Amino acid sequence: MNEIDATRLRARLVGPYAAVDVVASTGSTNADLREAAVRDAPDRSVLIAGEQTAGVGRRARVWSSPPGTGIYLSVLLRPRGVGFAELGSLSLVAGLAVLDLTDALGVDAALKWPNDVLAGPDRGKCAGILAEALSAEELAVVLGIGLNVRPLGQDVQPAAGGLAPTSLEENGANTTDRTEIAALLLSAFAERESRWRRAGGNLARAGLLDEYRVRCETVGKQVKVLLPGDSSMTGVAADVDDDGQLVVATPDGRRHSVFAGDVVHLRTVG
Structure with missing residues (x-):
């Protein structure tokens, strides 16, 4: 050692x-x-x-x-x-x-x-x-x-x-x-x-x-984001923005910028 x-x-x-x-x-x-x-x-x-x-x-x-x-x-x-x-x-x-x-x-x-x-x-x-x-x-x-x-x-x-x-x-x-x-x-x-x-x-x-976008396997995946306060969000990790926030597209057609949260990879989209 x-x-x-x-x-x-x-x-x-x-x-x-x-x-x-x-x-x-x-x-x-x-x-x-x-x-x-x-x-x-x-x-x-x-x-x-x-x-x-x-x-x-x-x-x-x-x-x-x-x-x-x-x-x-x-x-x-x-x-x-x-x-x-x-x-x-x-x-x-x-x-x-x-x-x-x-x-x-x-x-x-x-x-x-x-x-x-x-x-x-x-x-x-x-x-x-x-x-x-x-x-x-x-x-x-x-x-x-x-x-x-x-x-x-x-x-x-x-x-x-x-x-x-x-x-x-x-x-x-x-x-x-x-x-x-x-x-x-x-x-x-x-x-x-x-x-x-x-x-x-x-x-x-x-x-x-x-x-970063190329090397980050979160982008393009179906994800579950565990947010502060015991709430969560499920959607597609669509992008990472200039500030490093994860952009999640949810099934209702909205896009959410996530500053902090635990991400669970569910599956690759497309």
């Missing part, structure tokens, strides 16, 4: 990133960087953990983060020039960066709106993304990525919608060196996030929206 090498990572990533820290174990890298943001940690600070004991995903779900199996990282961003309303699209930017990684590793993968990366012929969940905006005078956001590098074991429960977990190793990745994988992922994210930031958080102006 190789450890994550902070020295190697800093040599490759400091420049695009202000700071890169690695810890063997922590409760949650997102929680740690939220606290660091209050202490004025700089833009593009990175924290990586070999294990999380209290990792969380969307809707405060537990994210399984056992030691030696994955990469659990968070990035603190202070994107000047990006409005609060545009922060929702940052998870989509991160999803594309994870696909840059899986492409480089020879792993067949795709995106599931808004924050899941699916891999392999059975489309198991290989990675999850969580962006949390911080309430502060200066706009800041903590972006977390949990990536399964090796199999998690039999005790891990399926994700929302019944998605079984999978890993890079199970899908033929050409390396499971977690230091190398972290470096590739963060390099890809730095490039894509810079484009997104220069475009004021607009996916289309950044040249990312069309690519």
Whole structure:
């Protein structure tokens, strides 16, 4: 079980990133960087953990983060020039960066709106993304990525919608060196996030929206969207708009823009 090498990572990533820290174990890298943001940690600070004991995903779900199996990282961003309303699209930017990684590793993968990366012929969940905006005078956001590098074991429960977990190793990745994988992922994210930031958080102006539409397997599927407040919506996922919202066409002929919700893929349309 190789450890994550902070020295190697800093040599490759400091420049695009202000700071890169690695810890063997922590409760949650997102929680740690939220606290660091209050202490004025700089833009593009990175924290990586070999294990999380209290990792969380969307809707405060537990994210399984056992030691030696994955990469659990968070990035603190202070994107000047990006409005609060545009922060929702940052998870989509991160999803594309994870696909840059899986492409480089020879792993067949795709995106599931808004924050899941699916891999392999059975489309198991290989990675999850969580962006949390911080309430502060200066706009800041903590972006977390949990990536399964090796199999998690039999005790891990399926994700929302019944998605079984999978890993890079199970899908033929050409390396499971977690230091190398972290470096590739963060390099890809730095490039894509810079484009997104220069475009004021607009996916289309950044040249990312069309690519996201192609790589997102939610688009074109019959879906059930589980919305906040225990309501739901069923229809066809028709599009993703400039702000990263899912556009759902319901049977009554209306189109609804969904900012947040859990999506269950039902079937492909057409």
